[in-house]
Amino acid sequence: MSGKTLYDKLWEDHVVYTEDDGSSLIYIDRHLVHEVTSPQAFEGLRLAGRKPWRPSRNLAVADHNVPTTDRDKGIADPVARLQVDTLDKNCIEFGITEFTMADARQGIVHVIGPEQGATLPGMTVVCGDSHTSTHGASGALAFGIGTSEVEHVLATQCLIQKKAKNLLIHLNGQTRSGVTAKDIVLAIIGKIGTAGGNGYTIEFVGEAIRALSMEGRMTVCNMAIEAGARAGLIAVDEVTIDYYRNRPYSPKGSDWFMAERLWQRLHSDDNAVFDKVIGIDATAIKPQVTWGTSPELVVAVDETIPDPEAESDLTKRQGMVRALEYMGLKAGQAITDIAVDKVFIGSCTNSRIEDLRAAAQVAKGKKIAGNIKLALVVPGSGLVKEQAESEGLDKVFREAGFEWREPGCSMCLAMNADRLEEGERCASTSNRNFEGRQGYGGRTHLVSPAMAAAAAIAGHFVDVTAINLT
Amino acid sequence: MQAFTLLTSLVAPLDRANVDTDAIIPKQFLKSIKRAGFGPYLFDEWRYLDRGEPDMDCTHRLLNKDFVLNKPQYKGSEILLTRENFGCGSSREHAPWALADFGFRAIIAPSFADIFYNNCFKNGLLPIPLATEVVDSLFNELTEGYTLTVDLNTQKIITPNNREISFDVDENRKYRLLNGLDDIGLSLQHTDKIRGYEAERAKRAPWLFVDY
Numbered sequence: 072m073s074g075k076t077l078y079d080k081l082w083e084d085h086v087v088y089t090e091d092d093g094s095s096l097i098y099i100d101r102h103l104v105h106e107v108t109s110p111q112a113f114e115g116l117r118l119a120g121r122k123p124w125r126p127s128r129n130l131a132v133a134d135h136n137v138p139t140t141d142r143d144k145g146i147a148d149p150v151a152r153l154q155v156d157t158l159d160k161n162c163i164e165f166g167i168t169e170f171t172m173a174d175a176r177q178g179i180v181h182v183i184g185p186e187q188g189a190t191l192p193g194m195t196v197v198c199g200d201s202h203t204s205t206h207g208a209s210g211a212l213a214f215g216i217g218t219s220e221v222e223h224v225l226a227t228q229c230l231i232q233k234k235a236k237n238l239l240i241h242l243n244g245q246t247r248s249g250v251t252a253k254d255i256v257l258a259i260i261g262k263i264g265t266a267g268g269n270g271y272t273i274e275f276v277g278e279a280i281r282a283l284s285m286e287g288r289m290t291v292c293n294m295a296i297e298a299g300a301r302a303g304l305i306a307v308d309e310v311t312i313d314y315y316r317n318r319p320y321s322p323k324g325s326d327w328f329m330a331e332r333l334w335q336r337l338h339s340d341d342n343a344v345f346d347k348v349i350g351i352d353a354t355a356i357k358p359q360v361t362w363g364t365s366p367e368l369v370v371a372v373d374e375t376i377p378d379p380e381a382e383s384d385l386t387k388r389q390g391m392v393r394a395l396e397y398m399g400l401k402a403g404q405a406i407t408d409i410a411v412d413k414v415f416i417g418s419c420t421n422s423r424i425e426d427l428r429a430a431a432q433v434a435k436g437k438k439i440a441g442n443i444k445l446a447l448v449v450p451g452s453g454l455v456k457e458q459a460e461s462e463g464l465d466k467v468f469r470e471a472g473f474e475w476r477e478p479g480c481s482m483c484l485a486m487n488a489d490r491l492e493e494g495e496r497c498a499s500t501s502n503r504n505f506e507g508r509q510g511y512g513g514r515t516h517l518v519s520p521a522m523a524a525a526a527a528i529a530g531h532f533v534d535v536t537a538i539n540l541t
Numbered sequence: 542m543q544a545f546t547l548l549t550s551l552v553a554p555l556d557r558a559n560v561d562t563d564a565i566i567p568k569q570f571l572k573s574i575k576r577a578g579f580g581p582y583l584f585d586e587w588r589y590l591d592r593g594e595p596d597m598d599c600t601h602r603l604l605n606k607d608f609v610l611n612k613p614q615y616k617g618s619e620i621l622l623t624r625e626n627f628g629c630g631s632s633r634e635h636a637p638w639a640l641a642d643f644g645f646r647a648i649i650a651p652s653f654a655d656i657f658y659n660n661c662f663k664n665g666l667l668p669i670p671l672a673t674e675v676v677d678s679l680f681n682e683l684t685e686g687y688t689l690t691v692d693l694n695t696q697k698i699i700t701p702n703n704r705e706i707s708f709d710v711d712e713n714r715k716y717r718l719l720n721g722l723d724d725i726g727l728s729l730q731h732t733d734k735i736r737g738y739e740a741e742r743a744k745r746a747p748w749l750f751v752d753y
Contacts, residue, residue, distance in 0.1 A: 217634035219663035322748035
């Protein structure tokens with residue numbers, strides 16, 4: 072008999088019942104809530120006279136709309152303010168814990184979940200946000216849902232789901248020095264495409280994955296959705312267990328030892344069968360830079376922009392032509408010749424302490440280039456910010472000319488005041504380079520934190536692994 | 542939820558792959574706390590030449606005449622024909638809300654992003670994945686006044702020259718859509734099973750049942 076994949080195990084652990092057509096009611100252990108995708112769900116509960124099934128399994132925070140400056144003045148935009156106020160009111164009315172804007176623990180929902188131990192190995196984790204896949208780094212089954220499903224989870228603590236297929240992505244060998252989790256995941260998306268993982272849960276395995284810290288693993292799983300997969304997974308090992316020891320919401324006392332034992336089995340069996348297996352040579356991965364308006368339009372920093380004429384698929388070719396036009400770039404142009412106007416270091420992909428350390432290491436003792444209009448560092452949470460300040464990273468950034476901000480989603484999706492203006496080009500550590508994502512007419516290049524910091528210093532893209540950091 | 546049974550309608554062709562939910566409904570409109578009223582801002586950055594803001598009156602905005610939904614021959618289309626990986630990116634249900642509010646009832650594409658696909662069914666919107674060659678053939682034969690009939694019950698699309706194209710949909714989703722049923726009400730019929738699961742799980746993983 073064949074063994075089980077990690078996904079099979081997590082799925083089976085959470086099935087409440089299964090219908091004849093295979094659709095199942097699955098139990099949700101943790102529901103994260105934010106201000107943008109929840110108001111209509113709470114309103115739905117109110118209209119139907121329903122209450123949350125288990126209020127304590129929900130944790131709320133405002134992150135998408137919050138300002139990253141002058142927090143004491145509140146939110147200037149009245150529409151955004153109403154949305155954040157609505158979250159506050161709903162959490163009080165329905166008895167849900169919220170880290171409000173004044174709380175030091177406030178931050179991006181996918182940063183605070185693991186940071187607090189509110190999302191743990193073996194859990195099912197959902198949130199009305201596609202980057203919920205982040206939490207799969209701990210061996211949790213975590214995925215984004217729509218607002219109707221947010222309401223469903225609030226009301227029933229369950230979701231109706233059909234099991235996805237199993238996709239194994241095997242990173243062969245170790246990455247070169249200076250190549251980060253962000254480069255790994257961008258290289259994967261470049262290879263399999265943004266629809267490559269549609270219908271699958273991806274498990275990432277291999278030496279290069281094992282070598283990543285929990286934070287690096289979060290970066291990889293965060294962008295599983297950019298490869299089309301709702302959920303990404305990484306098996307539990309000592310790195311995982313060490314990370315969750317003594318987190319505020321982690322199991323305590325004898326529960327911890329019981330949990331540790333249970334979590335040890337959260338890996339795919341040796342004889343597990345996957346529907347699809349993809350191998351990637353980790354040793355060949357170089358720092359990545361996207362050049363188009365989809366994360367799959369990505370190349371290594373030492374390459375040139377590909378020629379659409381060489382693409383045989385007509386739809387793809389037209390997409391490339393449109394992307395080049397929007398991005399104001401030409402086929403054959405060297406990536407290192409592209410100058411940037413703004414730099415954004417932040418987002419649920421890359422705003423954790425290790426990301427900030429990596430960027431600070433590049434920026435230390437240097438100044439941002441004259442053509443850089445704005446270089447922003449937005450920590451993922453109030454606690455990440457405190458930690459960074461205790462290490463003096465804020466000073467490093469400020470002295471180099473970066474702005475040091477309050478935590479939130481910020482310029483990843485530009486729902487607050489942080490955004491690109493029309494035609495501006497940005498080196499961004501976020502996850503999406505879609506048209507208009509960072510502001511109307513804005514042009515986004517996705518990179519790692521070290522690459523973003525290096526672009527800020529040089530004024531254009533440079534290979535951070537080739538520069539002397541001392 | 543509005544039920545979906547039989548639909549005959551004009552078809553609007555959106556010839557792009559990887560249409561993301563940021564394009565379907567840009568982020569500034571997500572600040573609304575309502576579920577309705579997103580239709581005027583559907584594909585805002587492609588449909589209009591000026592920059593859209595929440596609560597804007599769209600009747601006097603500058604239209605991009607080249608965009609398919611602004612062409613008079615596609616006015617009133619309830620079926621959108623598009624390319625692979627439609628609805629990728631953000632999980633925002635505002636995307637199907639905007640499509641439905643605009644008047645679309647069915648979307649035909651070679652593939653859909655998973656979260657978007659799922660969200661459609663909660664809003665009376667039927668996403669129909671068809672083989673790439675079949676989608677290509679529909680794009681090729683689409684001329685002015687082209688209509689399709691979508692019959693959810695028999696899971697068939699009928700073209701103007703009476704070609705029948707079968708499509709797949711989960712039984713459970715089909716049943717709920719045909720009858721316009723509310724998922725939560727149905728799931729709450731299984732309250733005993735959920736309680737039973739919790740009792741059993743609490744023995745295996747008690748830390749998940751500590752309320753703090």
